[in-house]
Amino acid sequence: MVPPSPNVSSNERDLALVERIQSGDTEAFETMVLEYQPLVTGLLHRFASRKADLEDLVQEAFLRIWKGIPGWKPERPFEHWLKRVTVRTGLDHCRRQKRSPLNRTLDAGTGSDPLDEIPSASAASDEQARQSLEEAQYLLSLLPSDDRALMT
Numbered sequence: 001m002v003p004p005s006p007n008v009s010s011n012e013r014d015l016a017l018v019e020r021i022q023s024g025d026t027e028a029f030e031t032m033v034l035e036y037q038p039l040v041t042g043l044l045h046r047f048a049s050r051k052a053d054l055e056d057l058v059q060e061a062f063l064r065i066w067k068g069i070p071g072w073k074p075e076r077p078f079e080h081w082l083k084r085v086t087v088r089t090g091l092d093h094c095r096r097q098k099r100s101p102l103n104r105t106l107d108a109g110t111g112s113d114p115l116d117e118i119p120s121a122s123a124a125s126d127e128q129a130r131q132s133l134e135e136a137q138y139l140l141s142l143l144p145s146d147d148r149a150l151m152t
Helices: 010-022 026-047 051-071 078-097 101-105 123-141 145-151
Strands: none
Touching: 010 026, 010 051, 010 078, 026 051, 026 078, 051 078, 078 145
16 A cells, blocks of 8 residues: 655545546555545444444445446545445435434334433423424424434
8 A cells, every 4th residue: 555645635646546446456446445444434333233234334335336436527526425325325224224324322122212311400401301302303304314314
């Protein structure tokens, strides 16, 4: 792996890397995976409830990136395209699992939200917090599922 030159912008570095990948250079793809794996993993973390699912999603995202890279247009920033492919991979996973990315925090065993167990200062603030939560959940429910996923 060649270290990036300090005088080259990330867009120029990405363009050169993608051009090498498009020409069939698997080492360039490996370099891209190593560079972007933390970003891809971070984006997909909200879509996976288990570590094994997250690892599968990361692998699936990079497979989609590999297959889609011939169609990437240099007029668009590579990182934005990569993020879009990654988020769509996560959303597709949620659709296959018939669940919303908003439900990720629910405890699978009890169906309760771990944040519900945090004690509050007073009953009045409990009621106000409950009303605020209901209002926020209602407003989120009005959004399309893709937009809701971006808000969480």
